Amino acid sequence: MRSIVLYLHMHQPWRLKHYNIFSVDHDHDYWTEKDWYAGTNNERIFKKVADKSYRPMLARLEKCINTYEGFKFSLSITGTFLDQAEQWAPDVIDTLKRLVKSGRVEIVAETYYHSLAFFYDREEFEAQVKLHQDRIYELFGVRSKVYRNTELSYNNELARWADGYGFKGVLAEGWDKILEWRSPNFVYRPEGCKNIKLLMKNYRLSDDVAFRFSDKHWKEWPLTVDKYIQWLEAATLRGPLINLFMDFETFGENIWEDTGIFEFFEHLVYRWDRDKDNNFLTVSEACDSAEPTAEISMPWTVTWADTERDLSAWLGNSMQHEAMKAIYDIKSEVLATGDETLIEDWRRLQTSDHPYYMCTKYFNDGDVHAYFSPYDSPYDAFLYYMNSLRDMRGRLEGVTKPKRSKK
C-alpha cells in the first residue's frame, strides 16, 4: 500500500501594533491597530487570509471528504488562530467542526500560543500544551494523540518528553543531515524512547508544492498532477509513507488561486484515490501502520525552516535572546497575579513570530525580503516588543504596589 500522509498547519499570531514608548503605562492594549491598512492590523490580515485561503481551501477539503471515501488528512490549529477565527471568521470554525466530525480529519497537538516555551520553561510549556488540548476538546470533542512542536522544532529531548506525556507519535523535519542515507518514508523510533513513533516530513515532495509550484524559473514548472503522481509513486519505492507536511496557507495565500493550486490539489486527491494500491492516512494511522524501522537520534534542534533547518531565524541574534529571556523572566510574577488579561497578553508575547520579526541573519545574504514581517525592520520589531514588556512590568508593579502618580 502507498500512503499519502497529508498534514496542514494553521496559525495566525497576534501581531504587536506600533507600540511606542509613550504608550507605556497608559495604553495596555498591544494588539488593536487602529489603522486598518497597517501591516499589524490583525483583523484585516485574518479576514484577508480567510478569504484567500481558509475558506476556499477548507471548502475543497470538505468536498474531497464528501466525494472520496478514502480521503483523510491531519491538521494542527494553534490557539491564537482559533481565538482570532472565533472573532473574525466564525464560519471557518464551523467548517473545521464538520470536518473533524467526519472522523477522517485528525487534530495534531501543539502549544496553544505557537511558542518556543519548550526551550525556555518546561512548566509553562506543559501548561500551554494542556491549554491547547482542552481547547481542542471543547471545540471538536477530540483529544490529540500526535504532537508537533512550534515550527516543527524537534530534538531527542522533545521526543522523550512527548513519549512520557503519552503521545503515540511526534512529527519532525526529514532533514538529510539526520536521515543520511535513510528514507523519510518509514516509521521511526526516537532514540531512547519506548512507545512513541516518529514521522518525518518528505521535504522535497512537500516543497515541490509549497514553494516551487508557482515558480516559473523552476525547470519542472508547470507542475502537473501527472508528473507529481509519478514522483510520488517513484518515492514510494523507498518506503510506503509520503509525509506531505505544509502550511495551510500554501493554498491560496502563499500560492495564489490563479496559479491553479486548488485545482491541482483536488485533482491530485481524485487521481491518488482512484488507484487501488493507494490510500490516505492520518498521522495516528500512519504511526499505527508499521513498527519502527530503526531508531533516529537528533541531539540538536532541527526545524522545518530555511536551508539551515535550525532555530536561527528565531534565536539567532542577541535581540531575540534578550527578548525571550525578558518575557520568561517575569513568568512567576505574571502567573501570581491571577489576572487573566495580563496572563493572556504575556502568553501572546511568547508566540514565535515575535522573535522571528527580529531576525537579522538575511542581512548577510542581502536577501532582505526573504522574511516576511509587518515591521519596517527587525529593530523596529524589537523596539515595540520591549516597549510592551516595559508596560507589562508596570502593570505587574501596579498589582502589588499602589499606582504611581503620573505627571
Add this chain to the structure above:
Amino acid sequence: MLGWELPPHNSGGLGVACLNLSKSLANMGADIDFVVPYEAEHNLEYMKVISAMRLDPLIRYGGAYESKEIEVKKFHKTDTKQTVSIRDIQKTYCEFIHKYLMQYKPDVVHAHDWLTYEAGILAKKHFGIPLVAHVHATEFDRGGADGGNPLIHQIEYEGLIWADKIIAVSQATKNIIVERYGIPPSKIDVAYNGWTMPDEEYHYDGSSYQYLEGLKKKGYTIVSTVGRFTLQKGLFHLMRAAARAISIHPKMVFLFAGDGEQKEQLMRMSADLGISQNVIFTGFIRGKQLRDIYSISDVFVMSSVSEPFGLTALEAAHHGNALIVTKQSGVGEVLHSIVRYDFWDEDKLAGALVNIAESPALVNSLRDGIKHEYARISWDDVAKKCVEVYDEVRKHKRNRF
C-alpha cells in the same frame, strides 16, 4: 571631470567623493583630467588635476551662499580682479573649459553638482561631448523643501535637462530630481557613495572629552550628531525627541557637534525644554577632535529632513556607533542594521533612544550588524556604474559639430 574641490582643499563630502571616485575610475583604466577652479598642488599620480584659473583655494565658493561679493586677498598669483563672486568664478571656469575643448576632445564630460553644470552644458552644446551630471545634492536639499536660490535652481534644472545621463547618490535624490525637476526616471541611475578606510593612524586616547568619559563611567549613554546647524539637518526635531527620551531615561547626554545659523536657537530650545544639563555644544570641530566625538559616542543620529547621502553616518559606524537615521537620508537605503524613522516622528526617535540606552542586546545587534555593512560599500562599485553610464552615452559623441 568637472569638479569644484578635492581634498585637502575641500569643505565637505563633495571633494572626498570626487577624489575616491576618480581613484577607482583610474584603476579601471579611465584617463581623467580633473578641472578645479583654483590653483593648488595636488600631485596625484592617477589623474591630472588642472587649474582653470589662478585663484586661492580658500575663496572659490565666493559669495554663493551669502549672495554678496567678498574681498579677494591680494595674492600676487591671483587673477587681477579686485573682487570675485561665485558667478565670476563660474564664468572664468567656463571660459577655461571652452579653451580646453578647442584643444582636447574627451569621450565624456562628467560634471559634479550645479557649480560645474554650466561648463558641462557648454561642452555638450558647443562641442558635442556627452554630458553626465552627477548629483551629490540638489538645491532642494540645501534650501529646504520650497526654498533655495532660484538662480541655482535654474542652473541645476538646465544641467539636468542637457545631460545625456544623470547619476544620483541615492534613490531619495533621484526622487527629488524626478518630482521637482520633472526629469524622466529612465535618465537617472542611482550610484550610492562608497566608503574608504581612512589612511592615517588614529588612536582614541580619551583625552579630548574627559568630562564625557566621566559621565560614561556613571552609566550615561552618549548620543551625538555632527553637521551644519541648518534647516536641512532637522535638529529641532532631534532636540525635542532628546527631551522626551531624557524624561524616561535621564542618563543620556546629547552632543551637538558643528555650527550654523540655528545654534543660538538650539541652545535656547534646550534651556526651554529643561535639558541644557544634558546637551553639549562643541562648536565647529575637525580632525582628531571630530574623530573623538565619534569614538566617545554610543549612538549617532542623522536627523536630516533631506540628506542626499550622508557620509558622516558611515564615519560614525566605522567608530562603533549604533545608527539612527531618518528615512529621508540616502545612506539609510544601503544600510540595514540601523533604526530608521521619519524626520518628524519624534516619538519613534525618542523610543529608539530609550531602548538603545536600556538594551545592550539592541546596541550590540546594531553595532555588529553595521560592521558587516558599511565596509562593503565600495567606490569600485560606483566607478563600475559610471563606466556603464559612460559606455551608454559615448555613442552620443559628435566629432563634427
